[in-house]
Amino acid sequence: MALDSRSERRANDLRAGNLARVLDVLRLQGPLARTEIVRAVGLSRATVSTLLSELLDRGLVREGVDNRRAGSGGRPPALVDLEPTAAVGVGVDIGRTHVRVVVADLGLNVLAEDVQRVDVPDHPQEALKLVGQMTDALVKESGVDCGELLGVGVGLPGPVDRMSGRLGSATILPGWVGLAPRAELERRLRSPVLVENDANLGALAEGLLGAGRGSKVLVYVKAAAGVGAGLVVDGRLFRGASGTAGEIGHTTLANSGPVCRCGNRGCLEQVAGATALLGQMAAAGVQLDSVEDLLRLAHDGHAGARRVIADAGEHIGLAVANFVTLIDADRVVVGGELGAAGELLVGPLRYAARSAAVTTAGSSIEIVGGELGERAEVLGAVVLVLREPVSLGAELLARR
Numbered sequence: 298m299a300l301d302s303r304s305e306r307r308a309n310d311l312r313a314g315n316l317a318r319v320l321d322v323l324r325l326q327g328p329l330a331r332t333e334i335v336r337a338v339g340l341s342r343a344t345v346s347t348l349l350s351e352l353l354d355r356g357l358v359r360e361g362v363d364n365r366r367a368g369s370g371g372r373p374p375a376l377v378d379l380e381p382t383a384a385v386g387v388g389v390d391i392g393r394t395h396v397r398v399v400v401a402d403l404g405l406n407v408l409a410e411d412v413q414r415v416d417v418p419d420h421p422q423e424a425l426k427l428v429g430q431m432t433d434a435l436v437k438e439s440g441v442d443c444g445e446l447l448g449v450g451v452g453l454p455g456p457v458d459r460m461s462g463r464l465g466s467a468t469i470l471p472g473w474v475g476l477a478p479r480a481e482l483e484r485r486l487r488s489p490v491l492v493e494n495d496a497n498l499g500a501l502a503e504g505l506l507g508a509g510r511g512s513k514v515l516v517y518v519k520a521a522a523g524v525g526a527g528l529v530v531d532g533r534l535f536r537g538a539s540g541t542a543g544e545i546g547h548t549t550l551a552n553s554g555p556v557c558r559c560g561n562r563g564c565l566e567q568v569a570g571a572t573a574l575l576g577q578m579a580a581a582g583v584q585l586d587s588v589e590d591l592l593r594l595a596h597d598g599h600a601g602a603r604r605v606i607a608d609a610g611e612h613i614g615l616a617v618a619n620f621v622t623l624i625d626a627d628r629v630v631v632g633g634e635l636g637a638a639g640e641l642l643v644g645p646l647r648y649a650a651r652s653a654a655v656t657t658a659g660s661s662i663e664i665v666g667g668e669l670g671e672r673a674e675v676l677g678a679v680v681l682v683l684r685e686p687v688s689l690g691a692e693l694l695a696r697r
């Protein structure tokens with residue numbers, strides 16, 4: 298009797314594990330034909346068929362004909378994909394002057410979105426309160442049942458400690474160092490919260506939905522007040538041992554340069570960060586309040602503004618060349634507030650990166666502007682919740 302129930306339990310665990318495997322394969326590679334699923338999970342055709350029947354019954358996957366895959370004359374195969382309405386996630390992007398929130402379903406369709414301005418660096422509690430209010434309002438607006446909410450992904454400008462969810466000292470939000478925004482937001486939102494560095498989120502989003510689609514090793518450069526980079530390898534975020542992989546803003550360009558807020562000298566950010574560029578304009582007698590003002594001036598043909606942006610591109614390009622040579626990336630996507638300058642920034646960046654990278658890496662690498670603009674980080678935050686956790690399959694099964 299005891300033996301029977303134990304072997305029964307083992308069979309149940311095995312089945313649950315296999316169901317989760319199928320869901321995870323669909324999350325990363327879907328939509329897929331049944332034969333492709335069989336190959337990807339490495340189980341028999343009959344077993345996969347039983348698993349799919351159960352997932353279809355529970356409303357976690359759907360099956361339909363995709364005409365885009367129609368062959369020459371043949372009938373297009375039926376494709377299996379995650380059911381978009383099976384779960385919902387929230388993405389939050391906390392910048393220096395704004396909070397942006399989206400609600401999206403498992404199919405990454407945006408159901409509701411809002412952005413509001415707030416002084417984030419000096420008023421952390423106010424910003425976190427606003428995140429809570431905006432999230433509650435948008436979840437209500439999109440008609441989502443709280444039970445369907447899988448979690449909330451939050452992007453912050455700076456390296457985030459993976460264990461504690463706290464911000465590291467290299468952030469551009471000194472007033473936030475040592476705060477625990479994850480715990481604070483979990484309390485406010487009554488939902489699991491994942492906190493991540495904003496450049497990593499931009500990388501995730503551009504890799505899945507934007508200019509990084511189809512790349513193997515993608516570097517996303519976020520050129521804004523700070524300069525950061527995120528790395529996506531085979532569709533998965535690469536964070537490094539402690540979560541700070543890709544902090545190119547604090548790589549050294551000149552050991553004799555001015556002292557940086559991180560404690561080193563001559564960091565990239567000090568010559569190519571947006572704050573530095575506004576400083577260079579001020580030194581030339583042009584007082585500007587924001588990056589948008591700088592871009593507008595450059596767009597109108599102001600020689601100094603154009604030069605400052607082009608030089609920033611060249612400096613970032615040198616740092617990118619070193620990075621790309623080390624990791625053998627095949628694509629670089631440039632985003633962030635400064636990335637909105639387009640070819641004015643990306644042209645010199647591309648030229649410098651290609652000249653300085655090892656020939657084999659430098660010649661084959663594609664360096665392009667981002668496609669998602671100022672929404673890259675918030676979309677990455679929702680991708681983090683809906684597509685990135687390894688255990689998503691198990692998480693979904695536990696809910697239905």
Ligand SMILES: [Zn+2]
Pocket residue numbers: 546547557558559560561564566
């Ligand atoms: Zn630094």
